[in-house]
Amino acid sequence: SAVISQKPSRDICQRGTSLTIQCQVDSQVTMMFWYRQQPGQSLTLIATANQGSEATYESGFVIDKFPISRPNLTFSTLTVSNMSPEDSSIYLCSVSQNREPYEQYFGPGTRLTVT
């Protein structure tokens, strides 16, 4: 399994500002994903980060609010733009090799609080 790190691990941000979260993997991976998890709730997929092309966003998430970069097979960033208190959540990066059994491995997460 891959070793995944995320930075920052947590942050407290003011309303209206933006935060960029980094996800670094210790080996090349095919697929990278960004999730959001509210306390006590399950995972919600924000988007699939595609290397060399625009990310694929899920319903309810848009590029202007959550721009994503993936410049290579080991690194991705998620920006949470123009933040509001509703964006307070844990943001998780996960990776997969896109072959059976397709299991995903998760980074430690970024705990974001917007005041």
Add this chain to the structure above:
Amino acid sequence: GQNIDQPTEMTATEGAIVQINCTYQTSGFNGLFWYQQHAGEAPTFLSYNVLDGLEEKGRFSSFLSRSKGYSYLLLKELQMKDSASYLCAVMDSNYQLIWGAGTKLIIKP
């Protein structure tokens, strides 16, 4: 629509056995996953079932019945460290993971 159901919370005793059920309705099926998530931590992969039957991995076993849209995770010889949330997820025909809300397992001494 796509749906995964699992109990919200379960309580069990240290040393005992517990079964966490998961039922699903998805657009296609390419496998079912169980993840464990301790409070404040990221989910960790436990098991994968794509064919009917039981997969055993140490104290944990996972069962799948595709015709019934049903799976369970069986935890034996429960330890206090097994207190966590257990997430069921199904990969649909587009190879997208559909996540259940998770079952919070509380282990009592």
